[in-house]
Amino acid sequence: QSALTQPASVSGSPGQSITISCTGTSSDVGGYNYVSWYQQHPGKAPKLMIYDVSKRPSGLSNRFSGSKSGNTASLTISGLQAEDEADYYCNSYTRNTTVVFGGGTKLTVL
Amino acid sequence: DVHLLESGGTFVRPGESLRLSCLASGFTFGAHVMNWVRLTPGQGLEWLSTIDESGHRTYYPDSVRGRFAAYRDNSRNLLFLQMNSLRAEDTAIYFCARANALDSWGQGTLVTVSS
Numbered sequence: 001q002s003a004l005t006q007p008a009s010v011s012g013s014p015g016q017s018i019t020i021s022c023t024g025t026s027s028d029v030g031g032y033n034y035v036s037w038y039q040q041h042p043g044k045a046p047k048l049m050i051y052d053v054s055k056r057p058s059g060l061s062n063r064f065s066g067s068k069s070g071n072t073a074s075l076t077i078s079g080l081q082a083e084d085e086a087d088y089y090c091n092s093y094t095r096n097t098t099v100v101f102g103g104g105t106k107l108t109v110l
Numbered sequence: 111d112v113h114l115l116e117s118g119g120t121f122v123r124p125g126e127s128l129r130l131s132c133l134a135s136g137f138t139f140g141a142h143v144m145n146w147v148r149l150t151p152g153q154g155l156e157w158l159s160t161i162d163e164s165g166h167r168t169y170y171p172d173s174v175r176g177r178f179a180a181y182r183d184n185s186r187n188l189l190f191l192q193m194n195s196l197r198a199e200d201t202a203i204y205f206c207a208r209a210n211a212l213d214s215w216g217q218g219t220l221v222t223v224s225s
Contacts, residue, residue, distance in 0.1 A: 034210070
């Protein structure tokens with residue numbers, strides 16, 4: 001089970017939009033609409049931001065959105081804020097009834 | 111509010127065993143799939159196991175299958191992870207998380223494996 005591919009880092013200025021990609025295969029990302037995204041601040045537990053590709057948990061800011069095209073899922077954060085600086089991870093259900101995470105992306109707000 | 115509290119993390123030597131616990135509150139524990147995930151410095155998050163609502167079905171990645179075993183006690187709202195033949199590379203913070211979407215997480219418990 002190979003990890004999903006995410007960029008190691010992305011950055012943006014306050015107010016801008018950024019997109020983090022998450023690339024897998026037809027056996028995971030491309031084969032199922034079960035991609036989730038998590039935000040993790042240092043020393044804190046991960047927090048669910050997006051599930052089932054594009055659904056937001058209740059109460060989560062609509063600045064966060066998810067999408068998928070083929071074997072690549074994406075997380076977009078609009079109106080970037082300082083508190084968005086964190087690590088972001090994607091995961092996907094796989095054909096083998098397992099779960100695979102991406103390697104994580106460090107978001108820096110300039 | 112959903113609350114998950116992991117415990118049992120400690121320092122162990124390679125080859126030893128350890129059992130982690132996760133105490134759930136604030137929701138109907140027996141109605142939810144549960145998971146274990148770990149965070150390794152430099153490697154990120156790794157999914158370790160999923161156990162169904164009844165505890166009868168469990169799933170693992172190849173990296174821990176046969177060494178780790180998840181089980182649950184729905185009468186006490188407890189989830190467990192039995193870890194055997196521990197290796198240095200198992201050093202990590204271990205989290206329990208609720209549901210297939212991992213919608214709620216505990217704060218984690220640190221396991222250190224070193225000689």
